[in-house]
Amino acid sequence: MYEIDAVRRDGVHFPYYIATRRESGDLMYETGTLRADGVVIYPVYRPDPGKLVVIRQFRYPVNGYIYEVPAGLVDAGEDPAEAAVREMKEETGLDFTLYREGSDALMRPFVQSQGMSDECDVTVFGYADGVLNPGAQEATEDIEVFLADKDEIRRILREELVSLRAAYLFMMFLNSSPEDPFAFLHI
Secondary structure, eight states: OEEEEEEOTTSOEEEEEEBOSSOTTOOHHHHOOOOOSEEEEEEEETTSTTOEEEEEEEEGGGTEEEEEOOEEEOOTTOOHHHHHHHHHHHHHSOEEEEOOOSOGGGSSOEESOTTTBOOEEEEEEEEEESOOOOTTOOTTOOEEEEEEOHHHHHHHHHHSOBOHHHHHHHHHHHTOBTTBTTGGGOO
């Protein structure tokens, strides 16, 4: 957490608090640098492209379980694509093959929670293969992994606590076809 000196439109200074994973001197408000701190993974299950890999994870800030897509942090010196492959294996046990087509505009870093954080994430799209086996989760992670078809995604959106980023990706999945699950990337 950092306290910065913010200035209102009328020139009055006030304290503003920022949560960040970056070090002092490297905060986005200091450098203006947009870079991937994390990855959000859009994993279509290749053996059945009518299903998406979904996780249900306990999150301390909401003191409960929330539905998400797999995600994780980009390690120092790691490419976001490498981080996505690593995180997918760690969280789900599945292999991940990147989908490299589509608009670059949708595969760049985006600011995640601009009102309180400078975290930027890249969404990495691709296919998941293998058998679900979340055995490599960290001790701090409480994650249930499953495959969801469109009916289950609709139920989750109507009834469950869902992260905003997953909700938007779920909507894209609902409007996709198994024949071309990434058609929405061609803007």
